[in-house]
Amino acid sequence: DLCAGEMEEGNHSEVTEFILSGLTDRPELQVPLFVVFLLIYGITLVGNGGMILLIRIDPRLHTPMYFFLRNLSFCDLCYSSTISPKMLLNFFAERKSISYTACAVQMYLFVSFADIECLLAGVCAVGLVDSMIHTFCTFQLSFCSSNIISHFFCDIPQLLALSCSDTHINEIVMFAFIGCILVSSFVTVLLSYFYIISTILQIRSAEGQHKAFSTCTFHLTAVVIFYGIQLFIYLRPISSYSMDMDKIVSVFYTLVIPMLNPLIYSLRNTEVKDALRKVMNKL
Template sequence: MYFFLRNLSFCDLCVSLIISPKMLLDFLAERKKISFTACTVQMHLSIVFGDIQCLLLAVMAYDRYVAICNLLLYTVAMSRHLCKQLVIGVYTVGVVDSMIYVCCTFQLSFCSSNIINHFFCDVLPLLVLSCSDTRINEIVTFVFMSCITGSSFVTILLSYVYIISTILQVCCVEGQSKAFFTCSFHLTSVVLFFGTLLFMYLRPTSSYSMDTDKIVSVFYSLVIPMLKTLIYSLRNAEVKDALRKAIHSAKGQRKAFSTCTFHLTTVVLLFGTLLFMYLCPTSSYSMDRDKMASVFYTLVILMLNPLIYSLRNKEVKYSLRKALNKLLTNS
């Protein structure tokens, strides 16, 4: 399981690195541009690691099925050699599928606008720019996406049907709860990933909205990788014990909320600015407003972050409280 988790974490990191740096550079650039080659590479790699994530979740579901339904044969059925072969097969399918998408997309003619209404190169925003007939590309996108997501979804569904039936046959309540708890983290990742993916790619073209697609893309490329880290860290016994102690005591609750407040404030500032800059409708776009948001993102937030996190220090809080009390007394 941890072998597949390492690969899944690597894919999450790669998806963020493929999209985030260019997006952050665009914050500082007055003219946002990307070369044809860079666009091709970005699109190719984002599809590769998107497919790998999808297929890895299916492989992990099968791994959970073997671990719960055939526990005594687990080391034989899921040998190190087989795990490596499965991961190599997943990576191969991702690369081949992405090459098909890239070849089909970039053989089209782009004779009209060259402005991509998105913050990274993706299939659907590029199809909108083409002046060629894109019906074949839409069919190819639908068929291949349906095959990969469909096969993964069926594998996950069948695995969990057998897992649940096996768990219900266990007489020990403690064993049932432990098995369900083990699977809950993987199921949460599956719901987050497939829910976003199905919403993005398997909806009718008539109901397609570029602004909606941008919001979902931010959620898929930035938010979900952060959530997965939190989700899988809860499997650690020490993390669970510390969280349980913090929640059950009143003092611990205040301490936990205080600890999270600083990070949440930073997250709100960062993603609030990000969403404001990139997810506003094109019709209401203003360069002056974009400059103000860029100044806030590149200067103000960078100054606020050290101040926010310094407030966690007791001595800083005591000094600040003392200075405020003195100021109020003098006034």
């Protein structure tokens, strides 16, 4: 088998569902965490949904840059929505289960939108193919010893750690595909920022330089956090994973970054502020 090194022919998983352990099992933290992540998800929906609508209705924003921002907002909206609803429900669920099929679908959608966010619409087919390969390979494995996923959603490393099959080939596939996508896109983004900074240094006005550097710093910080966390999580051997630390780290790039992106990339932009002010005045 291409994906599972030592699976017997015709052998199927005995697991029909998984149990998501969530961020914590402490009862006193369930309500506060629910409120925090409901607020984060709400801001993500309003921020990204509003940005998509604003760019669509204002003709002044029909430019290539805002086409990029609209796609980024769409990815962030979908990216967060593959995880947040189930996560929020599980804060009050006695049994935090997810069906085998739902877990596969969640992982496929999550990897799809994560890849597309890295590569964006120009090569979105790569993200869809990559997510299909990871999902297919992962769910060819056997899960026979336990069905408890030590995470708040179905992610590749946690499922590989849970499997009782040989996951060596799966790890190679994960490192190869995710490594190529993350590293190549990260290097491309850093090169673009190098040219942006070079251009900023040519601005003669000190005030203009300060404003440009301020905006660029926020953008670059978001990029480094997004890519840095994913490189940390996915480009390590499965044996070195610390599940508790990975849960906390995953919160930032799966839930917090999609919430912050509209603020960082758009609401610091004068044209977007003017368009938003114009819409608000009409209401």
